[in-house]
Amino acid sequence: MVPAIDISLVHDLAAELGDFIRIPSVSSDPRRREDCRRAAIWLRDRLEAAGASPARLIETELHPAVFAHFPGPAGAPTVLVYGHYDVQPATASAWSSPPFEPEIREGRVYGRGSSDDKGNVLLPLAAVRAILAGGSSLGIGLKFLIEGEEEIGSPHLDALLAEHRKLFACDAAFCADGGMFGEDACSIAISARGGFVFRLWIKGPASDTHSGLVGGAVRNPIHELSDAIAGLHDREGRVAVEGFYDHVRPLESEERLELARLPFDEVRFVADYGRLHGESEYSVPERIGARPALDVISFHGGGGGGGGDDGVSAVVPSRAWATIMCRTVADQDPWVIRELVKQHIRRMMPEGLAFGFEEKDCFWDYRVPEGLPALGSAIKALEQIYGVKPLLCRDGGGLPLRRFQDNLGVSPVIFAFSRDSEGCHGYDEHFPLDGMRLGLASWTRLFQILGNARPTGDRL
Numbered sequence: 001m002v003p004a005i006d007i008s009l010v011h012d013l014a015a016e017l018g019d020f021i022r023i024p025s026v027s028s029d030p031r032r033r034e035d036c037r038r039a040a041i042w043l044r045d046r047l048e049a050a051g052a053s054p055a056r057l058i059e060t061e062l063h064p065a066v067f068a069h070f071p072g073p074a075g076a077p078t079v080l081v082y083g084h085y086d087v088q089p090a091t092a093s094a095w096s097s098p099p100f101e102p103e104i105r106e107g108r109v110y111g112r113g114s115s116d117d118k119g120n121v122l123l124p125l126a127a128v129r130a131i132l133a134g135g136s137s138l139g140i141g142l143k144f145l146i147e148g149e150e151e152i153g154s155p156h157l158d159a160l161l162a163e164h165r166k167l168f169a170c171d172a173a174f175c176a177d178g179g180m181f182g183e184d185a186c187s188i189a190i191s192a193r194g195g196f197v198f199r200l201w202i203k204g205p206a207s208d209t210h211s212g213l214v215g216g217a218v219r220n221p222i223h224e225l226s227d228a229i230a231g232l233h234d235r236e237g238r239v240a241v242e243g244f245y246d247h248v249r250p251l252e253s254e255e256r257l258e259l260a261r262l263p264f265d266e267v268r269f270v271a272d273y274g275r276l277h278g279e280s281e282y283s284v285p286e287r288i289g290a291r292p293a294l295d296v297i298s299f300h301g302g303g304g305g306g307g308g309d310d311g312v313s314a315v316v317p318s319r320a321w322a323t324i325m326c327r328t329v330a331d332q333d334p335w336v337i338r339e340l341v342k343q344h345i346r347r348m349m350p351e352g353l354a355f356g357f358e359e360k361d362c363f364w365d366y367r368v369p370e371g372l373p374a375l376g377s378a379i380k381a382l383e384q385i386y387g388v389k390p391l392l393c394r395d396g397g398g399l400p401l402r403r404f405q406d407n408l409g410v411s412p413v414i415f416a417f418s419r420d421s422e423g424c425h426g427y428d429e430h431f432p433l434d435g436m437r438l439g440l441a442s443w444t445r446l447f448q449i450l451g452n453a454r455p456t457g458d459r460l
């Protein structure tokens with residue numbers, strides 16, 4: 001039977017999410033290190049209050065992870081829920097309300113992390129509380145692993161999983177991060193892209209130099225950087241790096257049909273994001289979900305010197321740099337592709353130019369194995385709550401789920417309720433109360449289905 005979700009439960013959850021958002025756990029900001037710890041402690045205390053034993057922090061070299069265990073009956077399968085409590089930075093001036101002072105407007109909770117990922121993380125916790133408060137037992141052993149470094153590429157997750165294999169051992173895992181396709185379709189993501197980030201810097205004069213002294217006679221690093229970036233794609237927007245697409249797993253016709261079922265609104269998409277670009281032989285959901293991409297995500301140079309930062313200092317800058325991000329897909333090795341992109345840039349550079357690379361993170365794509373029993377359980381839960389069979393979609397972003405396969409031998413199922421339109425990583429991030437209601441009902445249903453799937457974990 002579909003559990004009825006009391007609307008007061010959703011309002012309590014919104015208030016709780018507000019408390020969580022108020023802790024500015026920006027993992028990339030060294031000044032927020034204590035706030036990250038505070039968020040971890042806040043979450044640990046909530047898990048403990050819900051009955052987890054133990055609920056504790058596990059230290060990493062940077063931000064602690066939160067672990068909690070709700071032990072199940074003897075012989076019951078164990079399920080692990082993964083998510084993250086850290087958030088992206090937020091520039092307050094771009095927001096309608098301060099990012100770390102949550103507000104409920106028009107049925108939505110506004111605040112940094114509301115959708116990615118604090119709201120999603122609180123849903124399974126609230127589901128546990130709802131089940132236990134109703135006098136039922138979970139019927140499964142349940143573990144939570146909520147990390148604090150996802151937004152900086154989960155640099156210590158591998159070591160954490162490897163070091164605590166026994167603690168995290170489970171029969172099935174669910175990722176409470178990611179989301180559903182479009183505005184309101186019921187869907188479940190079966191893959192996420194991998195990728196890498198690196199910085200390309202180019203040097204010009206030894207210091208920012210008066211453009212009246214050297215302009216027109218020396219290499220300008222911004223011009224050189226622009227040339228290099230322009231050479232990454234052809235006019236249509238295909239990546240021009242030799243070998244870039246060589247190993248991309250082709251889409252089967254059935255997969256194309258599945259993606260074509262998604263309610264994609266091209267007019268709306270163009271209105272929101274601008275003119276289409278890229279591989280025209282693929283649909284937009286295919287380009288984003290199943291094809292790789294190479295994007296410049298920031299570009300810097302000039303504007304400084306003695307004239308302030310208003311961009312009109314009359315200097316030829318000494319240095320320019322850009323951050324380049326690649327999104328890779330199945331069968332592309334991101335380490336190999338990174339080398340190809342760097343080689344391509346090296347070949348384009350004029351002789352004698354000083355340039356270099358700084359490598360940031362590099363991570364694998366992820367695919368939920370076909371026929372995974374836990375995926376079947378998730379589909380069943382969503383179908384019962386939404387009243388329709390979920391469509392299978394692809395997450396165009398990255399999730400560190402290959403690391404669970406490598407270290408724990410378990411393939412997490414992406415079970416999350418965010419939407420693209422919710423401002424994740426951007427401004428005015430929000431999580432709708434209705435999404436919370438459906439998410440809470442879906443997690444509750446999922447736990448009930450898993451609790452009934454005795455006796456062995458492999459039937460989860």
Ligand SMILES: [Zn+2]
Pocket residue numbers: 084116117150177178
């Ligand atoms: Zn996230």
